[in-house]
């Protein structure tokens with residue numbers, strides 16, 4: 001193909017309803033432009049700075065067709081590589097380049113990747129509530145909408161229910177999201193029992209430990225979950241404790257999923273090669289975009305590990321659509337986490353994937369198929385005062401732990 005010269009790159013932070021979302025736009029001399037998701041909601045301005053001050057100058061004048069070459073250039077041009085800020089910045093541009101390629105070819109990204117091997121993308125939703133009645137109502141709501149996979153929680157991560165938990169803090173204990181790991185474990189065992197009793201076995205259920213347990217407790221907990229035949233148990237260990245997955249694998253049959261905090265291939269290579277996990281669920285923009293995700297998905301397929309890309313609500317609809325192209329094209333797709341789209345998000349990101357009866361569908365439009373409206377985004381400026389108090393997790397005695 002004749003060169004498609006990159007003429008400009010812009011990065012936007014917008015907050016249409018839920019979170020600060022970061023979108024990247026790459027413009028070319030052919031009049032075709034692409035969009036990508038670079039959302040790191042906790043550090044959006046750092047990502048914007050890397051895109052506009054560091055990556056844009058090395059990309060202007062280059063050929064947008066050469067995605068692989070440009071990805072490698074972006075990753076090593078700072079010598080020090082990886083990390084969520086750089087990876088998100090690279091991912092925003094990488095997705096935009098795939099969007100451009102698809103638009104020029106007149107093909108959706110899933111066709112560029114080899115074509116689809118399923119028509120719809122099975123989704124799971126999060127059910128949560130302050131008590132069992134609220135969780136039950138939430139699950140019923142999703143079941144009525146047609147969802148068949150539900151992640152079940154009570155009191156968010158760590159089962160943070162002050163009324164139920166005995167939290168005797170020391171004097172002068174600092175602020176924080178306190179929780180009692182033992183009570184959290186027990187409350188989930190009771191919750192899952194209620195879910196199976198109420199909804200039977202026709203529902204696939206999962207749970208996210210969110211790194212909240214000690215290694216010994218996480219093993220006990222995983223074994224307790226066996227009785228409920230989970231679709232998967234997520235983030236039983238911290239990302240830096242990947243070796244411990246081996247002991248979980250040897251001592252429990254619960255399907256294991258991990259990956260949303262991974263930013264480096266050394267974090268996933270060994271656990272996949274040893275088949276210590278069943279689902280790899282990296283956050284596409286946190287590993288650098290579509291280009292590395294394709295490599296990862298094919299690598300995982302060799303070991304019969306399935307994908308469950310991270311789909312929280314702090315992800316833009318462009319990022320959600322990008323991973324859905326992989327979901328359609330990769331043989332080892334497992335499930336897609338989905339957090340819905342709010343009206344304002346649909347407005348700013350026209351062409352969001354459609355959802356019916358628990359499945360997502362892509363329109364087949366060329367490229368990623370979900371756009372970004374720069375002008376409308378201005379209606380929803382970034383929120384500069386987000387309170388990240390929930391990330392200050394503490395044990396009852398005040399010890400800081402991973403959120």
Ligand code: GCO
Nearest residue numbers: 208210260311312313314337
């Ligand atoms: C998930 C995640 C998210 C993260 C969030 C952090 O499984 O969806 O754990 O809810 O906590 O993306 O910003």
Ligand code: MG
Nearest residue numbers: 208234235260
């Ligand atoms: Mg998670």
